Amino acid sequence: MKKHYHGHRSRLKERFSQNPGSMFDYEIIELLLGYVVKGKDVKPMAKDLLNHCEGISGIFGCKSSDIKGLGEESDIFFRLIREFYRRVNLDKAEKEKSLVDSPDKVYEFLKYHIGYSEKEVFVVLLLDSSNAVKGYEVMSEGTVNQANVYPREIANKALQKGATAAIICHNHPSANLNPSNDDLRITRKIKEGLSLFDIALLDHLIITAQGFLSFKREGYL
Secondary structure: OOOOOHHHHHHHHHHHHHHHHHOHHHHHHHHHOOOOOOOOOOHHHHHHHHHHOOOOHHHHHHOOOHHHOOOOOHHHHHHHHHHHHHHHHHHHHHOOOOOOOOOOHHHHHHHHHHOOOOOEEEEEEEEEEEEEEEEEEEEEEOOOOOOOOOOOHHHHHHHHHHHEEEEEEEOOOOOOOOOOOOHHHHHHHHHHHOOOEEEEEEEEEEEOOEEEEEOOOOOOO
């Protein structure tokens, strides 16, 4: 006997094909889960997941396997989507030589890579003289609240790429956007170290899934 949700899922796909904007968030999640969970009605799971993650924007920042009926495959699935977004953003920026002329653009560029990470990750974004993206490097992946960063290594990466400017970024897994004393100290050290090679430090961003803080905009740099 055919399960009731089989026809429901087909109708959801048809609605998505015709007008994706008309669908509720839980229906989008329901369709996505349908590719991971087979032979089950995933509508209740989709609603529970949205509630657990406090909205669709939190999907990448929580474990879907915490929801009854979902497992490790669903965690991998959403991590895969996040990684896909990260690579699309990087590929687009490098191919189009995207100009980084605001901290908002830096945030859009990196939020899927480090904003949802459970560990602290320190990244340097490398730019040419017109502030076009030449690439970025992960300098450190630390514990939940600490990453080891060495200014000399950042300078070496910049010189290897022929960069004339850099923006450093790291995440706060706690979602607290306030810079610590260590954040302020390492920023000064990196700025001084890069200046020896005529490489400008344009900004330092603290990034979370919910937003960011720009050291330059807030007057710390």
